[in-house]
Amino acid sequence: MSEPLTLGVAGLGTVGMGLIQLLEAHAERLEKTLGRPIRVTGVSARSRGKARDALIGDAQWFDDPVALAQDPSNAVFVELIGGEEGPAKDAVEAALKAGKHVVTANKALLARHGTALARLAEAHGVALNFEAAVAGAIPVIKTLRETLVANGVRRVYGILNGTCNYILSEMTDEKRDFSEALREAQEKGYAEADPSFDIGGFDAAHKLALLTCLAFGTTVACDEIHVEGIETITRADIEAAAELGYCIKLLGVAVQSADGIEARVTPVLVNEESPLAEVSGVTNCVGIDADFVGNLLLVGPGAGGKPTASAVASDIVDIARGIVMPPFIRPTDRLAPIAPMNLTSHQGNYYIRLSVYDRPGAMAAITRRMSDENVSLESIVQRRPGAVHPGQPDEPPPGAAEAAVTVIILTHDTTEAAIRAVLQAIEKDGKVAEPPQMIRIEEL
Amino acid sequence: MSEPLTLGVAGLGTVGMGLIQLLEAHAERLEKTLGRPIRVTGVSARSRGKARDALIGDAQWFDDPVALAQDPSNAVFVELIGGEEGPAKDAVEAALKAGKHVVTANKALLARHGTALARLAEAHGVALNFEAAVAGAIPVIKTLRETLVANGVRRVYGILNGTCNYILSEMTDEKRDFSEALREAQEKGYAEADPSFDIGGFDAAHKLALLTCLAFGTTVACDEIHVEGIETITRADIEAAAELGYCIKLLGVAVQSADGIEARVTPVLVNEESPLAEVSGVTNCVGIDADFVGNLLLVGPGAGGKPTASAVASDIVDIARGIVMPPFIRPTDRLAPIAPMNLTSHQGNYYIRLSVYDRPGAMAAITRRMSDENVSLESIVQRRPGAVHPGQPDEPPPGAAEAAVTVIILTHDTTEAAIRAVLQAIEKDGKVAEPPQMIRIEEL
Numbered sequence: 001m002s003e004p005l006t007l008g009v010a011g012l013g014t015v016g017m018g019l020i021q022l023l024e025a026h027a028e029r030l031e032k033t034l035g036r037p038i039r040v041t042g043v044s045a046r047s048r049g050k051a052r053d054a055l056i057g058d059a060q061w062f063d064d065p066v067a068l069a070q071d072p073s074n075a076v077f078v079e080l081i082g083g084e085e086g087p088a089k090d091a092v093e094a095a096l097k098a099g100k101h102v103v104t105a106n107k108a109l110l111a112r113h114g115t116a117l118a119r120l121a122e123a124h125g126v127a128l129n130f131e132a133a134v135a136g137a138i139p140v141i142k143t144l145r146e147t148l149v150a151n152g153v154r155r156v157y158g159i160l161n162g163t164c165n166y167i168l169s170e171m172t173d174e175k176r177d178f179s180e181a182l183r184e185a186q187e188k189g190y191a192e193a194d195p196s197f198d199i200g201g202f203d204a205a206h207k208l209a210l211l212t213c214l215a216f217g218t219t220v221a222c223d224e225i226h227v228e229g230i231e232t233i234t235r236a237d238i239e240a241a242a243e244l245g246y247c248i249k250l251l252g253v254a255v256q257s258a259d260g261i262e263a264r265v266t267p268v269l270v271n272e273e274s275p276l277a278e279v280s281g282v283t284n285c286v287g288i289d290a291d292f293v294g295n296l297l298l299v300g301p302g303a304g305g306k307p308t309a310s311a312v313a314s315d316i317v318d319i320a321r322g323i324v325m326p327p328f329i330r331p332t333d334r335l336a337p338i339a340p341m342n343l344t345s346h347q348g349n350y351y352i353r354l355s356v357y358d359r360p361g362a363m364a365a366i367t368r369r370m371s372d373e374n375v376s377l378e379s380i381v382q383r384r385p386g387a388v389h390p391g392q393p394d395e396p397p398p399g400a401a402e403a404a405v406t407v408i409i410l411t412h413d414t415t416e417a418a419i420r421a422v423l424q425a426i427e428k429d430g431k432v433a434e435p436p437q438m439i440r441i442e443e444l
Numbered sequence: 445m446s447e448p449l450t451l452g453v454a455g456l457g458t459v460g461m462g463l464i465q466l467l468e469a470h471a472e473r474l475e476k477t478l479g480r481p482i483r484v485t486g487v488s489a490r491s492r493g494k495a496r497d498a499l500i501g502d503a504q505w506f507d508d509p510v511a512l513a514q515d516p517s518n519a520v521f522v523e524l525i526g527g528e529e530g531p532a533k534d535a536v537e538a539a540l541k542a543g544k545h546v547v548t549a550n551k552a553l554l555a556r557h558g559t560a561l562a563r564l565a566e567a568h569g570v571a572l573n574f575e576a577a578v579a580g581a582i583p584v585i586k587t588l589r590e591t592l593v594a595n596g597v598r599r600v601y602g603i604l605n606g607t608c609n610y611i612l613s614e615m616t617d618e619k620r621d622f623s624e625a626l627r628e629a630q631e632k633g634y635a636e637a638d639p640s641f642d643i644g645g646f647d648a649a650h651k652l653a654l655l656t657c658l659a660f661g662t663t664v665a666c667d668e669i670h671v672e673g674i675e676t677i678t679r680a681d682i683e684a685a686a687e688l689g690y691c692i693k694l695l696g697v698a699v700q701s702a703d704g705i706e707a708r709v710t711p712v713l714v715n716e717e718s719p720l721a722e723v724s725g726v727t728n729c730v731g732i733d734a735d736f737v738g739n740l741l742l743v744g745p746g747a748g749g750k751p752t753a754s755a756v757a758s759d760i761v762d763i764a765r766g767i768v769m770p771p772f773i774r775p776t777d778r779l780a781p782i783a784p785m786n787l788t789s790h791q792g793n794y795y796i797r798l799s800v801y802d803r804p805g806a807m808a809a810i811t812r813r814m815s816d817e818n819v820s821l822e823s824i825v826q827r828r829p830g831a832v833h834p835g836q837p838d839e840p841p842p843g844a845a846e847a848a849v850t851v852i853i854l855t856h857d858t859t860e861a862a863i864r865a866v867l868q869a870i871e872k873d874g875k876v877a878e879p880p881q882m883i884r885i886e887e888l
Contacts, residue, residue, distance in 0.1 A: 022736050026594050029661075033593050033774050131591075137737045139583075139591040147575075147583040149477050150470050150757035217473075275743060278719045292466050292754035293581045293744065299719060300740040310736035313594035323767055330477050 002036040005320045006073060010065035010091055011080030012045035012056075015105055015132070018309030019078070020056065026313075034320045044068040069095035076101045076319055078312060084108035096120040096128065101324070103315040105132035105308055111206035114213065114220035115335065118327035128327040129315035134207040135160055135284040137307035138300040139314065143288070144214040145329050151290035153215040157253040157442070160207040160265075162282030162302040163191045163198035164230050164250040168267075169280040171238050172247055178233060190282055200229035201250060201265040208252035211286070212263050213328050215254060218338040220328070226264040226343045233267050237353055237437060240408045241269050244379070246351070247277045251442055260339045262346060268442040269351050275299075276444055287444065344417040346440070349378065352409040352419075353437040354426065356382075357402055362431045366407070369425045373418040378410040404433040410441070446480040449764045450517060454509035454535055455524030456489035456500075459549055459576070462753030463522070464499050470757075478764045488512040513539035520545045520763055522756060528552035540564040540572070545768070547759040549576035549752055555650035558657065558664035559779065562771040572771040573759030578651040579604055579728040581751030582744040583758065587732065588658040589773050595734035597659040599699040601886070604651040604709075606726035606746040607635045607642035608674050608694040612711075613724040615682050616691055622677060634726055644673035645694060645709040652696035655730070656707050657772050659698060662782040664772070669696075670708040670787045677711050681797060681881060684852045685713050688823070690795075691721045695886055704783045706790060712886040713795050719743075720888055731888065788861040790884070793822065796853040796863075797881040798870065800826075801846055806875045810851070813869045817862040822854040848877040854885070 009016055023030070023038055031037045044062040062068035069077045069091040077095035079102060081088040088109050095102050096117065104110070110117065110130055121128035131141045135158060144156075159165050163185055170181035182199065185191035197203055209222040230250050241248050246269040254263040270276050275297055279285045284302025289295050301307035328335060356362050363382065370377065383406045411419070423436045453460055467474070467482055475481045488506040506512035513521045513535040521539035523546060525532040532553050539546050540561065548554070554561065554574055565572035575585045579602060588600075603609050607629055614625035626643065629635035641647055653666040674694050685692050690713040698707040714720050719741055723729045728746025733739050745751040772779060800806050807826065814821065827850045855863070867880045 018736070022594055025735070026596065029596070030594055032661075032778055137740065139587055139740075142586065142591060143583055146762065147586060147758045148754075149761045150466055150474055151754055152470065152473070273722075275719060275722045278717075278722055290754075291469070292462070292750045292757070294748070294751050296581065296583075296742070296744040298740070298742050301738040304738070306736045307738050310592075310595055310734075313736070314591045317593045318590065321767075321769060323765075325765060334476055 004037040004039040005316070006039055006041040006075050007078055007316065008042040008044070008068045008071060008074035008076070009040055009078045009080065010044040010068055011082065012043060013080065014305030015308045015312065016045070016080045018305035019080070019312050022306070022309045022313050030317070034317065036320060038316060038320060041074045042068050042071055065091040066094045069100070070098050074100070076103060076316060078316070079104040079106055080312070082106055082108070084112040089113060092117060093120065096124055096126060099124045099126060101127040101319045103129045103312055103319070105130070105312055107133040107203070107206040107210065111209040111220060111222040114210065114328070115332055119332045121327055122331055125324065127319050127324045129318060130210070130327070131315050132308045132311035134210050135286050136300065136302040136304065137310050138284060138286055138298045138302070139311070140211065140286040140298055141214065142314070143296070143298065144211070145325065148288065148290055148293060149329065151292045153256070153288060153290045155253065155255040155289040156211045156215040156286070157251055157444070158211070158286035159249055159276065159279050159284050160204040160252045160286070160302070161198055161201070161250060162284060163195065164201070164204070165280065165284070166190045166282050167199070168230060168233065168248055168250065171233070171235060172242065173280070175235065177235055178231070199231055201227040204250060204252045204265045208254060208263060208265055211252070212254040212261065212338070213335070215288070216256060216261050217330055217335055218261065219332070219335045221338040224263060224338050224340050226266070228266040230267050232437065236406065237439065240353060241351065244410060245272050246270060246441070247272050248439065249276060253442065257345070259345050260341045262341050262343065264343060266440060268440050270442055270444055274444045344415070344420065346416040347413060348443070349413055349441040350411045350419050351439045351441055352411070352423070354407040354409070355404045355433040356407050356431055357433055358405050363407070365429055365431050366426055369422050369429070372425070373422045375414045375418050375422055376412045378412050381408045382406070383408070402433065448481040448483040449519060449760070450483055450485040451520050451522055451760065452486040452488070452512045452515060452518035453484055453522045453524065454488040454512055455526065456487060457524065458749030459752045459756065460489070460524045461499065462749035463524070463756050466750070466753045466757050468499070474761070478761065480764060482760060482764060485517045486512050486515055509535040510538045513544070514542050518544070520547060520760060522760070523548040523550055524756070526550055526552070528556040533557060536561060537564065540568055540570060543568045543570060545571040545763045547573045547756055547763070549574070549756055551577040551647070551650040551654065555653040555664060555666040558654065558772070559776055563776045565771055566775055569768065571763050571768045573762060574654070574771070575759050576752045576755035578654050579730050580744065580746040580748065581754050582728060582730055582742045582746070583755070584655065584730040584742055585658065586758070587740070587742065588655070589769065592732065592734055592737060593773065595736045597700070597732060597734045599697065599733040600655045600659040600730070601695055601697040601888070602655070602730035603693055603720065603723050603728050604648040604696045604730070604746070605642055605645070605694060606728060607639065608645070608648070609724065609728070610634045610726050611643070612674060612677065612692055612694065615677070615679060616686065617724070619679065621679055622675070643675055645671040648694060648696045648709045652698060652707060652709055655696070656698040656705065656782070657779070659732070660700065660705050661774055661779055662705065663776070663779045665782040668707060668782050668784050670710065672710040674711050676881065680850065681883065684797060685795065688854060689716050690714060690885070691716050692883065693720060697886065701789070703789050704785045706785050706787065708787060710884060712884050714886055714888055718888045788859070788864065790860040791857060792887070793857055793885040794855045794863050795883045795885060796855070796867070798851040798853070799848045799877040800851050800875055801877055802849050807851070809873055809875050810870055813866050813873070816869070817866045819858045819862050819866055820856045822856050825852045826850070827852070846877065
């Protein structure tokens with residue numbers, strides 16, 4: 001039996017404790033499989049009291065994660081601290097510089113500093129593994145790094161944020177308003193007290209940055225991703241989409257187009273016949289469309305202590321087996337920079353919801369604006385709100401808000417530039433009571 | 445730049461030609477990624493005429509795959525001949541004995557001789573990779589071998605045969621009879637002229653044998669799998685299932701139970717809300733339920749030249765990267781034999797369709813038989829066939845077949861032993877016009 005593989009684990013939250021549980025529960029299986037045991041020899045966390053002593057056993061305690069990362073008693077440094085700067089970054093850099101393999105679940109760190117850290121790992125001939133950083137337990141990093149190396153990826157996409165997917169699922173299935181669904185997510189621990197990082201789409205953008213890099217051989221460029229959150233999605237949108245045979249998902253999409261790589265995190269309409277429509281609650285999924293493999297879809301838990309710990313453990317197992325490869329598939333000096341891309345060249349179908357003043361000629365003005373930009377309609381539905389009764393005069397009584405009707409439009413294939421021009425013109429015409437809602441339709 | 449990795453490719457059907465196309469299309473990408481080119485230096489196929497010379501280039505031709513397998517000009521032998529005995533087996537054995545890595549898509553060969561071949565590979569310290577043997581392009585072998593090593597698998601299941609899934613999808617979506625759907629599958633090239641191997645469930649059983657072994661650390665034991673095909677599924681079953689909120693799929697399932705490992709390939713009823721219900725046509729899927737990871741579902745093309753070639757290429761890439769591990773995760777001497785298991789201890793819910801003679805007391809006799817075995821009913825629906833008019837006498841005219849009505853029963857949780865006893869007793873009572881139909885319900 002060979003020497004044990006020794007780990008230093010920094011960060012003992014739910015994932016860290018889940019990992020320690022996993023290594024204990026499956027110690028025998030791992031030793032049988034790998035021919036060597038895996039042992040946690042050092043730990044570090046924010047406060048010692050929180051580190052449940054019974055589970056940690058005789059691992060050495062470090063107050064400073066950087067000291068743990070540099071300590072020669074462990075061969076692999078496992079970073080579960082989180083955060084794109086500060087102790088997580090310092091400790092990961094220290095470990096790589098000390099010639100240690102690193103396993104991390106830290107998407108923020110990698111989305112911001114991934115290329116530089118990968119360069120450091122390569123310079124020291126060590127692994128920088130991050131399966132847990134994207135879509136939790138779903139083995140998408142391994143699939144892109146290993147399974148699909150001999151494919152040309154056309155598109156990678158996914159439901160990458162469980163908080164948003166939970167909120168949208170609740171709005172759809174339980175007919176809740178956004179704020180109700182958000183409050184419920186917070187109560188269940190699926191959303192933070194300050195939820196803006198999740199619901200604004202930024203967490204999904206971090207993950208998409210890593211997927212984009214792996215799929216298209218580019219450097220990590222988080223800031224080149226177009227990000228829109230789900231805060232503007234209303235129950236009116238959810239219901240109108242459902243009537244048209246769609247559901248609304250926050251989707252990260254990176255696609256190779258003639259103009260370059262288009263990477264975006266936005267709410268989209270997805271056909272309800274698509275397998276993605278069935279991915280509800282905090283479940284994540286990642287789809288890959290590539291030239292030889294065709295369409296792959298991977299579905300699984302996107303978060304949670306045990307599933308995330310499982311992904312961390314799979315990275316450790318690879319190291320135990322001696323598998324070391326460039327973190328982003330190719331050596332960093334062969335990664336291409338990602339060119340900034342303006343989403344105005346995006347092509348597709350669009351969903352538009354307008355709140356139109358109930359005046360003669362309003363619809364004519366709107367449809368004329370669309371035809372001016374060569375945007376053709378697939379369908380247009382006008383709905384009279386409940387408050388407006390038949391026979392009511394066109395002009396509301398003085399002082400009352402003017403009556404408005406909801407108009408739902410689906411367009412045929414067009415460009416984002418055209419849609420934006422149409423919506424700007426419609427707003428300028430003064431025919432709408434509130435800013436138009438526009439949601440892209442994703443063909444899957 | 446390092447030395448090229450050299451391949452000998454035996455078998456130049458759609459997969460073999462797909463592989464050669466892939467290696468040409470992505471030569472530059474592979475060389476950039478791996479730091480070395482991959483080159484086909486020798487080929488072999490049934491007849492030279494079929495091997496399109498232009499694509500094969502300057503690779504050496506071998507009439508005998510065994511000679512190709514032994515030839516020192518290639519380091520990796522790629523077996524795409526097929527068949528569980530004969531030239532495929534001879535050539536794979538020869539390659540392993542010559543100390544060469546082997547990549548194969550041959551599920552029949554591995555299901556029958558997998559443990560022995562794995563032992564041979566281990567003895568020579570070489571890889572025996574077979575990602576393409578199960579579920580085509582879906583990276584399930586890698587997921588079980590690498591991602592889930594630190595998990596206790598509870599259940600692995602999948603839609604593993606595209607022919608059956610196509611036929612069942614057509615019967616469901618297009619309301620075709622079994623024979624029509626089969627003929628259509630044959631016309632489209634999804635089914636063989638003699639379809640019995642696919643529709644009898646044997647192809648899926650080969651694949652399940654490999655999944656079972658990887659999931660539970662057992663030796664490969666194809667004959668311990670309980671196999672039922674889809675030949676007995678009628679449109680009446682499909683329609684009755686749909687009315688109850690289910691669809692019918694041919695599913696391979698291996699599950700750890702108190703009595704051992706239960707492995708079966710059978711048609712099952714799957715809730716139409718399950719993501720598996722959306723897997724239609726020739727698409728495959730594999731689900732894994734494990735203690736830390738939770739539920740993973742992988743969906744993708746289960747066959748076809750390009751997707752299968754992609755899986756073969758991913759195995760070759762692993763070898764190019766120097767990754768060699770025991771074919772069935774642990775060394776063969778640590779694999780446990782799989783204990784034969786009688787399905788009579790299976791527990792679950794059942795769907796039963798009876799064709800009951802339209803006589804007084806028939807239903808009472810049937811329900812009494814069920815209560816005798818403690819089988820409780822979730823629902824029971826009797827349907828009067830179109831030909832039977834109200835007011836018709838109970839006894840049909842002499843010479844005519846006696847009138848029968850269709851009875852659909854869903855049971856609560858019970859054992860297979862009880863269900864079999866019930867159905868035997870009902871048949872013996874002479875109350876049914878044809879043998880009962882029984883289909884298990886799989887909770888997913």
